[in-house]
Amino acid sequence: MASAALLGGHERKHKVTVVGSGNWGSTISKIVAENTRANNTIFEEDVQMWVYEEEVTIPKDSKFYDETVGDKPQKLTSIINKYHENVKYLPGITLPSNVIANPSLRDAVKDSTILVFNLPHQFINNACKEIRGHILPYARGISCVKGVNVSDEGISLFSEWIGDGLGIYCGALSGANIATEIANEKWSETTIAYDPPPMDNSRAPTPRSSSPNISITSLAEAGHRDARGRASKTKLTPVPAEYPPLDHDCFRVLFHRPYFHVQMVSDVAGVSLGGALKNIVALAAGFVDGRGWGDNAKAAIMRIGLMEMVKFGKEFFGETVQTATFTESSAGVADLITSCSGGRNFRCARKAVEKGMTVQEVEHEDLNGQMLQGTSTAYEVNSFLKKRGLESNYPLFTAVNGILRGERTVDEIPSLV
Ligand SMILES: NC(=O)C1=CN([C@@H]2O[C@H](COP(=O)(O)OP(=O)(O)OC[C@H]3O[C@@H](n4cnc5c(N)ncnc54)[C@H](O)[C@@H]3O)[C@@H](O)[C@H]2O)C=CC1
Numbered sequence: 053m054a055s056a057a058l059l060g061g062h063e064r065k066h067k068v069t070v071v072g073s074g075n076w077g078s079t080i081s082k083i084v085a086e087n088t089r090a091n092n093t094i095f096e097e098d099v100q101m102w103v104y105e106e107e108v109t110i111p112k113d114s115k116f117y118d119e120t121v122g123d124k125p126q127k128l129t130s131i132i133n134k135y136h137e138n139v140k141y142l143p144g145i146t147l148p149s150n151v152i153a154n155p156s157l158r159d160a161v162k163d164s165t166i167l168v169f170n171l172p173h174q175f176i177n178n179a180c181k182e183i184r185g186h187i188l189p190y191a192r193g194i195s196c197v198k199g200v201n202v203s204d205e206g207i208s209l210f211s212e213w214i215g216d217g218l219g220i221y222c223g224a225l226s227g228a229n230i231a232t233e234i235a236n237e238k239w240s241e242t243t244i245a246y247d248p249p250p251m252d253n254s255r256a257p258t259p260r261s262s263s264p265n266i267s268i269t270s271l272a273e274a275g276h277r278d279a280r281g282r283a284s285k286t287k288l289t290p291v292p293a294e295y296p297p298l299d300h301d302c303f304r305v306l307f308h309r310p311y312f313h314v315q316m317v318s319d320v321a322g323v324s325l326g327g328a329l330k331n332i333v334a335l336a337a338g339f340v341d342g343r344g345w346g347d348n349a350k351a352a353i354m355r356i357g358l359m360e361m362v363k364f365g366k367e368f369f370g371e372t373v374q375t376a377t378f379t380e381s382s383a384g385v386a387d388l389i390t391s392c393s394g395g396r397n398f399r400c401a402r403k404a405v406e407k408g409m410t411v412q413e414v415e416h417e418d419l420n421g422q423m424l425q426g427t428s429t430a431y432e433v434n435s436f437l438k439k440r441g442l443e444s445n446y447p448l449f450t451a452v453n454g455i456l457r458g459e460r461t462v463d464e465i466p467s468l469v
């Protein structure tokens with residue numbers, strides 16, 4: 053367990069911003085704000101939460117529905133700051149009063165040393181463009197985004213994309229974390245992967261297998277190694293000594309709650325890939341469940357899906373990915389199980405099959421603006437595999453892509469995998 057006392061006694065405190073305010077973004081803001089308040093010698097109490105501004109009508113069944121206002125739309129940031137509830141994306145949950153909803157992204161990230169990225173992956177690119185050059189050069193990031201970024205150059209993790217785009221180091225948080233359960237303070241676990249260059253780790257430098265015996269100074273000068281163990285082109289600015297060190301202890305204090313148990317690891321690629329790829333498998337689980345095939349079929353999907361996840365990680369993210377991250381951590385098998393039991397990707401895919409709709413139609417009809425990540429991840433992973441002639445090596449991922457595109461049917465799954 054981290055010792056908050058160990059982190060105290062510094063001249064400056066860390067300021068935290070959560071970039072995003074959806075179902076998970078609001079939940080993580082709640083967790084973080086509870087911890088900044090409880091550890092106000094380390095962190096500034098107020099947590100900025102960037103909200104993509106929209107006009108929202110408070111639902112009639114909300115306790116904040118006001119007859120005098122009626123159905124007149126109001127700014128979501130004003131509602132959150134007045135009632136301390138995100139009535140659209142996390143209804144019924146009180147946010148701590150030190151969560152400050154901010155519609156200006158640049159203003160929200162100003163002077164923050166810790167940036168927690170928690171947006172649907174479709175919006176990360178624009179958010180990074182908007183804040184590049186407007187953040188502290190020595191800020192550090194944690195990506196809670198579940199997805200991968202596919203471009204002509206290949207595939208990258210959002211932690212890499214954010215880190216390289218902003219010139220900072222970025223780790224990843226992922227786990228069996230259905231947001232609403234955690235917002236209701238039902239116990240769960242999560243995994244945070246954070247493997248910063250040794251220059252940040254003033255107490256206990258983590259030796260890296262790929263870079264033994266390299267001194268702290270030479271790493272700081274030469275850049276650092278990325279999640280795949282490659283030399284990174286990003287030249288990092290060290291966190292000034294006036295701040296508590298930004299390391300595993302610090303992040304554990306920031307995220308750990310009695311109802312949200314944190315395991316700190318160093319495998320950023322494994323943690324990020326677990327969160328992204330399980331969404332493809334969850335769609336497949338929804339397809340077979342919607343077809344009425346029962347628990348055995350769903351277990352088969354999870355087994356095959358887990359094998360493809362590990363294979364993908366090993367094949368494309370090199371030696372740094374550890375099989376144990378997939379098979380033992382919350383970010384691996386546990387997230388796979390919870391997502392295939394009650395996640396949004398699973399539920400929308402199941403209903404799509406039951407009702408003869410597309411997954412996208414169910415998403416628009418049922419999710420009130422929340423967004424699935426599995427559909428775009430399935431397309432992106434497929435385009436990456438197809439370009440390399442490797443579709444047949446990943447039959448489940450390929451089948452999900454085919455079903456989403458209407459080129460395959462659910463009934464074909466047993467013969468395809
Ligand atoms: N909801 C959950 O249970 C969990 C979600 N995650 C991951 O967290 C990430 C964030 O998801 P959620 O917070 O659940 O989001 P969400 O799906 O609940 O909400 C959508 C969000 O996108 C925002 N948005 C809409 N248009 C936008 C635009 N043009 N630019 C920027 N933002 C825009 C909305 O304001 C809203 O905050 C995703 O990668 C998801 O996979 C991870 C664990 C649990």
Ligand SMILES: O=C(CO)COP(=O)(O)O
Pocket residue numbers: 198227228229230231331334387390391394395396397398424425
């Ligand atoms: O990632 C999640 C749980 O860990 C949530 O998954 P869904 O986006 O499918 O709801």
